[in-house]
Amino acid sequence: MVAPAPAAPRNSYVRGQLDPSVRVKDITFVDGDRNNHVSGDGLVFGLSGTGGKSEQTRSMASSYFLHKGIRVDQAETKNMSAVLVSGKIPPYARKGETILINVSVADDATSLRGGTLHQAVLRGIDDEIYAIAQGPIIGGGVAAGGAAASVTKNHPTVGVCEAIVEREICPEQLLVNGRLRLVLRNKEYSTATQISNALNMVFPNTARALDAGTVEIAVPRSFQRSLPAFISMVGELRIKPDQRARVVINQKTGTIVMGKHVKISRVLFASENIVISTAETPVASQPAPFSQGETVVLPRSAVDIFESGGTYNVWQEGLTVGDLAQALNTLAVSPNSMINIFTTLRNQGALQAELVIE
Incomplete structure (x- = not known):
């Protein structure tokens, strides 16, 4: 009689996917392998009435046409926009290689959608030409509106375009004294x-x-x-890389990211409708008459707690990030409230981690 094969442990595939080790090349780079910033300016043509109408746009358009041998006193610019272009040339990029660069409106144009960038020269910090960008604007958002309402999706005044590398950047020497x-x-x-x-x-x-x-x-x-x-x-x-206990908060988006080593000391926490007020009211102590004493200022602290339908919660010593997430989810705490909670925990000394607010 053949014994049945042992059953595979439940969620074994999850354990295989949660390998904490990483490759060295994913967390490091070789000293000398670096990107190089390039930037420039140019004109985007072919906009559908969303171009710039400022003096800057007219001046750049007039200079562009004059360079082509066409004299224009007052160029019509509703279908064009003055833009800034910027990008990074990666290490070992070869002449003729294509890279992507960012295109941003530099005038009062409202959208780059449907536009085409014309030969924008990209220079390095040494003022040498390293790439030339030209072609249709990719991406960007959409903006539409009427007399009483308007709708904007993403960023219509920013897009990307292709550029061709025209000059190779010699990489720094990687090997020094072996x-x-x-x-x-x-x-x-x-x-x-x-x-x-x-x-x-x-x-x-x-x-x-x-x-x-x-x-x-x-x-x-x-x-x-x-x-x-x-x-x-x-x-x-x-x-298996180590990481510091750190809580990173982005105030603009309400995003909160916590490392696995974040711990909370034992603390009494009150949910949103509890207000804890601490006040310092120093008082003067007068000496008795003819005692030859001196007037001194004595500290006096008053702590008031106002309750408005909230509940108290005691967080135990060594609360982990998983426990903390579960506790906050149970209390249905909003991201904005969590930002205030972490800031208060840091100020109180109960947050055993670095708090980074962006």
């Missing part, structure tokens, strides 16, 4: 140490963490003539 450096995207001493240890397991005595954001590697002689292969091998190593 060593290269990895730069961590998120600076953390323990993560840098883990990367160093992982490298030394494969290539003994080659790596060391210089600081929270840099790992220096002595490239073995056998790889110094095949540096890309060595960097590829290093990038495939896997570690």
Whole structure:
């Protein structure tokens, strides 16, 4: 009799998907591999009456036509817009390669939808030409309106366009005295140490963490003539990066992101309809007559709690981010209220994490 095969554990596929390890190349970059900013200006044509009508637009249009040998005193600009173009040339971009750049309205145009950018020169910080952008504007939003109402979706005054690289940027030297450096995207001493240890397991005595954001590697002689292969091998190593206990709050969108190490000390929390008021009212203490004493100011604190249908909740010591999320969901706390809660917890000293408000 054949025994039945053991049943697969429930949610085993979930455990496989939640591998906390990451590749080194996903959290670092090689020192010297960097983007380079380029920018310029230009004109967008073919707008359907949504162009700019400012003096700036007319001046740029007149200069454009004059450069083409056409003299125009007052150019009609309702179908064109003066724009700023900007982008990044990635490392190792070759001449003739296509990149995407951002196009933004620089005048009073209301939409770039349907427009075409004409030969905008993109220069670097050294004022050299590195790319030329031209073509239809991609993306952007939609704006429509009547006499009493208007509707805008996304950003109609911003879009993207293609540009062609015209000059290659020589990358910085990666190997200096037989060593290269990895730069961590998120600076953390323990993560840098883990990367160093992982490298030394494969290539003994080659790596060391210089600081929270840099790992220096002595490239073995056998790889110094095949540096890309060595960097590829290093990038495939896997570690479990550490992260600081941090709560990041975006006030504009109401977004709140918490790391797994965020903890809350034991604290008494009151839901939204509870107001806690703390007041300092110093009082003067007068000495008795003929006592040769001095008048002193004594602190006096008053704490008042006003209840309006709310409930008290005691959060236990060491509350984790999962417990905290469950507690706040139970109380149906809105994002705006959560921002106030975290700020108050930080000020009270109960939030055992860094609070970042953007």
